[in-house]
Amino acid sequence: MSSSNERNTVVITGLGLATPLGLDLDTVWSRISQSETAIKPMPHYLPGRGGAMLEDFYPEEHVRPKRILRFVNRATSFAMVAARNALEDAGVSEGVIDPERFGIYTGTGESEMKPEIYFPALEKAIDEQGQFNLAQFAQEGLDQLDPYVGLTSLGNNALCYISIVHKLMGPSNNYVKSGVASSQAIAEAVQALRYGLADAILVVGNDWLTDPWALAAYDSIGMLCTDCWDVAGSMRPFDAGRRGPLPGEGAGALVLETAQVAEKRGAHIYGQILGYGEATDTWSFGAPPPDGGVLPLAIEEALADAQVTPEQVDLIIAHGNSSPGGDTSEAQGIYHALSGRLRHVPITSTKPYTGHLGAASGTVETILALLMQQHATVPPILNLTEPDVACSLNFVMNQSLKCAPNILLHIARSVGGQNAVIIIGKDLAALPGK
């Protein structure tokens, strides 16, 4: 392990959101403070289904410059809003950071093309028997295709257009389609900044789980709650009555910089990313290990990387996706990772407010964690009234907790058994190594 003196400290200088709770930090925080959830019934879908969508969000009102509208998909338009907000918040308009030293790492979920795009071409390909005819498709259908279908469905569509619009020419990478994707993007950005590969990196997570094709995929493994009798109250992590997650959509973006660069330009510093850790239960696909599997290992790795002792952790932001097996597994994993007094560390989860944001969870929840620090308030886990007996931890319930957590631990997990833990610290002066 490298010691702190041969690697740069990584600080957070800009935050940007595009979530179902709102597009700016103040609105989102005030709605969370009022215990408001963005989860609602989704009228276009079958009854009993809920989710958190960006209401009245029209990409043409938000995507700039307008000429790129036809090249970006819906998930990218969320990402572009969050990215712009974060860059503005950090005060790094073009040129403040050398573009060649400004990188971009993204964690992207749903972005593939939608079948509807092909309908006009398919229409031309139906033969007299009502069957699909490939020759006819090639001859008459192809001309009907949107010429930009390939661009909008590029897996790195968000990375591509954000880098173009904001002139980010440093290192870049795109992690895809899992609940840990944007946590991995944060981790790799931290790695790049620590070793001097860039001065600043924009990290963006975006996803679109309310899309019908995403719902179909999650339904096919019976993951989502599809028969909610009380939609807004259905997402209840760690509660005995939980029945599965409800989908969300949106994006979160963070500007990360080396402490040296941020301090030199006098940037406002929200906090630090102190470290990260990952561990994967390769055997657990679709069935979270009841004992938490290797989650304790991911926590251990993150604490070691952050050079933080378990006793210093003040708050845990749990994955808490409200799935029956997943929450028990996570609670057991946290229990095994921490001993003694630490089992009393307060734990919250923000998913009942935002819905499950999939690949965007890492960045959005890191931002919410920083807002909790800023306001010295930890919101309760919404709808958690009767904790599952298998999840006996110190959950923040019913009312918010007034405290100013200095070191926070964020957990993200995936259906595939991936665990990604990020450690966030607030006060630069009070932290080890400074």
Added chain:
Amino acid sequence: MKRRVVVTGVGSVSPLGLNATTHWQNISAGKSAVRPLTMFDTTHFPIKVIADIPQFPFAEQSELSRTQQMLRIASQEAADQAQLHVLSEQSRCGIYCALTGDWPQMSRLFQAYADPLAWQHCTPATLPGFAQRQIGITAALLGHWLSLTSSVRAARVLDGACASGSETVGEAFRQVRHGQVDIALAAGACCWINVIGLIIYKTFGTLTTEENPAEASCPFDIQRKGFVMAEGAAALVLEDLEHALRRGVLPLAEVTGYGATTSAYRATDMPEDGVALSRGMQLALLDAGRRSEEVDYINAHGTGTRQNDLVETLAIRQVFGQRAWDIPISSNKSMTGHSITAAGVLEAVTTVKTVQEDLIPPTINLHHPDPACDLDYVPAHARRQTVHVALSNSFGFGGLNSTVVIEKFARTRRAEA
């Protein structure tokens, strides 16, 4: 203290062979894998040639997609060579994959067209069906398929289009170098040879419409018309040198540097000044502690689109100055076609073989060199030449450029000149 990172296993499923040895034999013999597209009647279809793998023992009944099956087999080969099955539980292992979502099947699209509400009545599929779509969890599944006894730390999936393969190798290299993991599998796979995959790349204007398979893929030739779509998978095992020596596993080559830049220009175009590409090569050399004078070979991205040929050639001139004309450069894609997310890993495998064997694979079909492309592209025949230091380039849609430095392994690292 940075660790030294060595390659201890390679594997591939390529249009030129179902394992890395066969792939290498055929690629060093200058064979072409390009064939007529026969999956369907192409009378009215604009694309006529592909580089597929008809001999791949695809298990139709399997729960795994074709991409997943190829990924698994290539990774297994690399894992076997690196003896991952006897890895100690103390070893920290990472899995990094370059993958991209499969384009929707024509049948699925048609079903959606016939019944737009079909999703609401979708019959419960299976976990494996879900996994085929949610490619982000494939890295975790790969650990399961390989029965890794060591505990897996990071399991990440990258999609940076055509550059992802190199980025995966580069990221795995960095994680081992800085001690995040002791051993890493870097793998890539892609199977887009279907109606939609071909159509998409046709809309980009990057696929060749040439009908004669023998001449279809001709990078740096004035008659080139674009690239040939290929399928395949490849994998490398990267390992901390000390860790490999302790296990008694033989290093095949060493990875010493990685450089990545973003063009921030246009989604499918390269900036014509070549700077984003040359900067990537320079960063990789800097990372490796090598000067441009020390480079013996460049494994080009070499897709055979006019733009790539010109810009890559220009970027090489910018990095190497007068020496650019003395460095052998070759395009594997002239023989294998372009397997998108697998290509960077497959070419890294080829480059490992190149530094091991001191044999530089050729660029085939280069009969009428473009006057603007006047470097030494090793036309037609492989060349016997000592290769200590090699670069492998990959450039992708979305503006990602990455270069990996691969060197011949020596117990004492060759002094930096």
